[in-house]
Amino acid sequence: MTLTVAIVGRPNVGKSTLFNRLAGKRLALVDDTPGVTRDRRMAEASLGDLRFRIIDTAGLEDAEPDELGARMQEQTARALEEADVALFLVDAREGVTPLDRDFADRLRRLKTPVIVVANKAEGSAFAGALEAFALGLGDPVAISAEHGEGLDALFQALAPYADRAEAAAPVPDEDKRPLQLAIVGRPNVGKSTLVNRLLGEERMLVGPEPGITRDAIASLWRWHGRAVRLVDTAGMRRRPRIEEKLEQLSVADTLRTIRFAEVVVLVVDATQMLERQDLTIARLVADEGRALVLAVNKWDLIEDKRKALEDLKDTLETSLPQLAGLGAVTISALTGAGVQRLMPAVVAADAAWNKRIPTPRLNRFLADIQERHPPPLVGGRRLKLRFATQVNVRPPTFALFASKPGELPDSYRRYLTNLLREAFDLPGVPIRMMLRKGRNPYAEAK
Numbered sequence: 031m032t033l034t035v036a037i038v039g040r041p042n043v044g045k046s047t048l049f050n051r052l053a054g055k056r057l058a059l060v061d062d063t064p065g066v067t068r069d070r071r072m073a074e075a076s077l078g079d080l081r082f083r084i085i086d087t088a089g090l091e092d093a094e095p096d097e098l099g100a101r102m103q104e105q106t107a108r109a110l111e112e113a114d115v116a117l118f119l120v121d122a123r124e125g126v127t128p129l130d131r132d133f134a135d136r137l138r139r140l141k142t143p144v145i146v147v148a149n150k151a152e153g154s155a156f157a158g159a160l161e162a163f164a165l166g167l168g169d170p171v172a173i174s175a176e177h178g179e180g181l182d183a184l185f186q187a188l189a190p191y192a193d194r195a196e197a198a199a200p201v202p203d204e205d206k207r208p209l210q211l212a213i214v215g216r217p218n219v220g221k222s223t224l225v226n227r228l229l230g231e232e233r234m235l236v237g238p239e240p241g242i243t244r245d246a247i248a249s250l251w252r253w254h255g256r257a258v259r260l261v262d263t264a265g266m267r268r269r270p271r272i273e274e275k276l277e278q279l280s281v282a283d284t285l286r287t288i289r290f291a292e293v294v295v296l297v298v299d300a301t302q303m304l305e306r307q308d309l310t311i312a313r314l315v316a317d318e319g320r321a322l323v324l325a326v327n328k329w330d331l332i333e334d335k336r337k338a339l340e341d342l343k344d345t346l347e348t349s350l351p352q353l354a355g356l357g358a359v360t361i362s363a364l365t366g367a368g369v370q371r372l373m374p375a376v377v378a379a380d381a382a383w384n385k386r387i388p389t390p391r392l393n394r395f396l397a398d399i400q401e402r403h404p405p406p407l408v409g410g411r412r413l414k415l416r417f418a419t420q421v422n423v424r425p426p427t428f429a430l431f432a433s434k435p436g437e438l439p440d441s442y443r444r445y446l447t448n449l450l451r452e453a454f455d456l457p458g459v460p461i462r463m464m465l466r467k468g469r470n471p472y473a474e475a476k
């Protein structure tokens with residue numbers, strides 16, 4: 031039996047856009063004008079390795095206002111009868127409207143499981159995504175159907191239902207979509223030596239990659255069966271020369287390369303450990319919210335390795351607190367020593383970057399730390415942290431609801447972030463924490 035997924039929600043929340051994206055074909059007409067989509071459509075769809083049928087319940091857009099409620103109910107009810115699970119779309123930019131709440135009320139009474147999807151959440155349109163918690167239908171998945179963002183989170187939310195609908199459902203195969211990896215660093219730190227060492231004979235050029243850097247070249251390769259798409263710049267592909275290169279670090283090129291990547295390997299030279307430019311690149315990676323792995327190269331040239339490691343640790347702690355716990359892989363690209371430890375670190379960083387922490391665990395954690403280390407007093411009253419939930423992955427992004435979010439000192443927020451890192455094993459991953467005013471939205475919804 032094929033998993034059947036209904037896309038429901040009030041008009042213009044982006045049902046057809048999501049439908050088209052999942053169906054992969056331009057089956058439905060999409061337009062910003064209400065009234066463009068007419069009929070209920072059904073299509074074979076896929077997301078990652080999931081195969082399912084989707085039903086779109088658009089077609090309500092042209093209904094008269096007074097019959098809207100009834101028609102919507104009827105359409106939705108019919109779709110839900112056939113569906114194993116419903117994607118209930120709301121508009122993250124507009125926030126939750128009264129019509130959304132009506133919808134939610136009806137959905138709550140049905141047996142069909144519901145996944146709340148906060149659409150149009152591209153960039154920083156999180157406000158509505160947070161409001162969507164208040165619908166009391168579980169953690170919303172923030173996506174942008176139009177830009178194709180957050181689809182991995184949607185995949186994770188849908189996957190358990192696929193297992194139910196079809197016992198032999200294909201296991202999500204990470205192998206299919208290549209891991210996007212970038213190797214960056216100052217000139218002469220050994221990037222090309224490392225790339226050659228990593229890829230060796232297996233290197234398969236897939237041609238210039240438009241839009242990343244002028245001379246960026248992507249290589250598709252397999253590491254232990256896992257597909258990896260690696261980007262480095264053309265300057266790196268020349269054979270390493272003996273003489274020092276006079277190339278400058280191009281921050282703009284580096285930034286474009288970082289944006290392309292999921293995991294960034296920053297190569298530094300152990301004999302000139304963590305110079306200003308190295309730290310600049312590391313901060314760019316953190317700012318862009320990517321997963322970082324530090325490769326400390328030319329380790330063969332270091333005599334007092336213990337001292338070098340201690341210095342490195344100190345520098346990381348003081349200069350990169352936003353990536354606390356970041357580990358370093360010491361390598362010699364020239365001799366190959368330690369290089370085999372690099373890709374396992376990359377895969378681990380990717381996993382942490384994609385980690386999703388269940389809301390109940392997060393709130394047990396929140397209750398626990400407030401007991402042990404209460405937030406500071408403000409004007410004689412203790413600030414209360416009421417509720418936390420993870421609103422996104424890649425990087426892990428948390429919303430924290432507090433009584434007076436504006437008054438929570440930065441130091442406590444950093445402290446919380448670091449505890450969160452430790453408790454949920456997220457070393458070296460950029461973590462986003464958004465403070466919101468309010469109480470437990472689930473409690474409010476009841």
Ligand code: GDP
Binds near residue numbers: 217223265271327
């Ligand atoms: P890139 O500009 O970052 O691509 O750096 P290259 O790969 O061209 O390397 C610059 C220089 O450092 C070359 O002379 C390499 O042979 C040398 N090099 C690279 N990796 C190592 C290493 O692990 N140990 C030593 N001793 N030299 C290295």
